[in-house]
Amino acid sequence: MAIDQLVRPLLGVELFQGLKPLQITEIARRADRIVFRPGDVIVAEDTTGDAAILIVAGDAARVSGPGIGGDIEPVAPGSLVGEMAMLVDTVHSSTVVARSAVRALRISRAELLEQMEADPALAEHFVACISGRLSRLAADLRAVDAALDQTSREMSAARQTIQTYH
Secondary structure (H helix, E strand, O other): HHHHHHHHHOOOOHHHHHHHHHOOOOHOOOOOOEEEEEOEEEEEEOOOEEEEEEEEEEEEEEEEOOOOOOOOEEEEOOEEOOOEEEOEEOOOOOEEEEEEOOEEEEEEEEEEEEHHHOOOOHHHHHHHHHHHHHHHHHHHHHHHHHHHHHHHHHHHHHHHHHHOOO
């Protein structure tokens, strides 16, 4: 695969957006090119990960994990599977399986940490992205908490009203 074919999928990943072309090219250069055959497990639930897998081409599916009932969930080309594993120790929460031949990039934590050590701006970028996500999550949780609190107050008021009339 030519380097431009490897860089293109990285450009669509939210976590990599805003990086300089040279940084993205270096991530692609350091990544392992890998091919999964139909039925191969790309990541397995409850296993420790040390890399993220960027699906470049082919059909994959999430077959177990949070929110999966009886149906499987397609994983489209351009998806980054096990994203946090390339940054920190983590346990995969889902199993993703190749449904056809899947071409992918394996971005290992060791290689990415080495690159961040050589290029601290890359580490700063990832910290800013993850911090932004956590801030949005915290705001969402505060909104849910406020809505639950409001609902609880309304239910208490309704109970009092019912008790008053009985």
